[in-house]
Amino acid sequence: MTPALEARGLRREFGHVRALDGADFDVDPGEVVALIGDNGAGKSTLVKALSGSLAVDSGELYSDGQRVAIDTPAAARSLGIETVYQDLALAPHLDPVQNMYLGREVMRSGLLGHLGFMDHVEMKENTRRAFADLGATVRDFAAPVGSMSGGQRQQIAVARAAAWASRVIFLDEPTAALGVVQTRNVLDLIRRVRDRGIAVVLISHSMPHVIEVADRIQVLRLGRRVATYDAKKTSMEELVGAMTGAISQGAT
C-alpha cells in the first residue's frame, strides 16, 4: 500500500540540538500508527514538520507517493492533514465554536458572505454535533476556551482536528489531560476516524493505550526512527527497551 504520508531523512537543528536527525516516518490510510519515544526524542518536532508549522533543514515528504512540500499550515490543510498540537493551539479568548472554525469560517451565502459575514447558526450546529460525536464535556458554547479546564480544551482541539481531517490526523498527546471517560472517548474516536479510511498518528506516553489502539508502533530516539513494531506482536518491555536504546532493532 502507498503510505498516506511518508517522510524520509528529515533533519532539523535548533542551535546545537539535533531535534530531527534523519528521521523517517510513514503511515498508511486507515491505519493507526503510534509514535513513541522519550521526552525530547523529537516527536513534537516531527509532527510540526509534517503539518507545515515548522521548516525542516532537509528531507523529503510524500503524500500518496507524490513528492510534496508541506511548508505552510495551509499546504498541510490542502493535503487533508490535521493536527492536535501538544500545546493545543487554541485561541483562549475565542469560544469553542469560533475555535472550531478558525481559519475556515462558514460564510453567509450571497452578498453578505462576500462582505465577510459569517453563518453563526451553521457553525454552531456543526460544532455541537462534532462535540456530541466525541462525547465531549464542553457545555458552554459561548464562553472563552481559556476559561475551560485543560481537558475540555483538549477535547475541543481533538474535535476540531477530527472534524476536518480527510487524509491524516496527528494527535500529539491528546489524552494527557483527560479523565478516564474522556480518554476512552478519544480512543474510540481514533478508531472511528481510522475506519473512515483516515491515517491516524497518535503520540502518547501511555504504553497500554498505544498497544490497545495502534496497528503499528514506530519508535523515535534522538531524532531518528529506531524501530517499527506490529502492535499485536509487541510487548511493553520491548517498546520501553527500544525507547531507551537498550534494544536495537533492524526490523521494518
Added chain:
Amino acid sequence: MSTATGQQQAAAPADEEQPKTPLQRLLGAQAFQILGVLLILIVLFSIAETDAFLSVNNFRNVVVNVSILAILGVGMTFIIITGGIDLSVGSVLVFSGVVAAKVMDALGGEGVGVSVVGALAACASGTLWGLFNGVLVARAKVPPLIVTLGTLGMALGGAQIITGGIDLRGAPTVLTDTIGFGRLFGQIPYLAIIALVVVALGAVILHRTRFGRYTYAVGSNDEAARRVGVKVDRHLILVYTLAGFCAGLAGILNLAFYASTTIAGQSNTALNVIAGVVIGGTSLFGGIGTVAGTVIGLFIPAVLQNGFVIMGVQPFWQQVVVGAFLIAAVYVDQVRRAAATRGASSRRSLSSRFSRPSGARRKESQ
C-alpha cells in the same frame, strides 16, 4: 428572551459549568459596568447643575468633543485587540490635515469638489502612514510601541516641514460650514453623524465579520491563528492600515472643525484615545475588546471635563480623575484575566506573545 433563559437558569442547580445566559454575560462585561459609571456621572452632574448640564446644547457639545476621538478610537480598538498599540494617531491626524489643507489650497476655490479632493487626500495620507506602521510591525517585527513612537515623530515632523511649523488656517467654507459646524435638521451635528457611521461600521466589522474574528484570534494567540492558516502578518498590516485611515479621516474632520491644522494641539491625542479604549474594557494584552466599550470609555473623560467646567471645579481635576479611572480599568482587567485563564496552555500563549513584537504594548498604561 433573556428573562426566559434567566428563569431556566434559576431552576437549574448551581453549577459553575452551566453556560452563562446572555444577560449574565452582558452584566459581566467591563463595557457594561463602565456604562453604569458613565450614567452615574451624568446623574450626579445633572443633580448638581441641572440647568447648565442637562441641556440639549451641552449634550451636543460633549458629543462633538467625543466625535473625532471616537473615529480614532475605532482604529485603536482593533489594534489593541491584536495586542498592539498605536501612538502615532495624533501626529497622523495632523499630517493628514496638513496635506489636505495644502492640496485644497493648491486647487484653490471653496467648492465642494475641492473639499472632496481634500478629504480623499487626508484619508490617503492616513492610510499610507497606517500601512507603513503595519508593515514595520508585521514584517520587520519591530515592536508596535517603537514603530508608532517613531512614526509619531516622523508624521509630526513631516507636517511641520511642510508648513514651516505654522498652522495652516482656512479650509473651504463649504467644509467648515457643513461638516465643521453644520447640523442635520439644525439639531444633529454632521460631525457626530459621521462619527456614528464610522463607529457603527467598525462595530459591525469587529463583531460580525471574519475580519473581526481574525483580529481577536491574532491578539488571543497569534501562533494558533497561524497554524490554522490565518495570514497573521497580512492581517496585522490591514489592521494598522485601517487605523491609519481612521486617523486620516479624523484629520480632515479636525481641519473642518477648527479651520486650522492644530499642529501643536494633538500631542496628547493618542494617549487620550488609548485611555478611552482601555477604560472601555479593551485589554492591552489583546484578544478582548468592543467598539461600544471604546465609545463609552471616551465619553467618561469628556463628561468629566464638561461637568467640572460647569461646576466651576478646576478642569485640571479631570486629568487626575481620568488617570485614576485608567489605572482602575487596567487593574480590573488584570484581575479578570487572572481569574479567567487557567491551565498551562493559556499561560504559555500569553508568554509566547511577549516574545513577539506585539510584546511591548503594555508600556502604554500611563
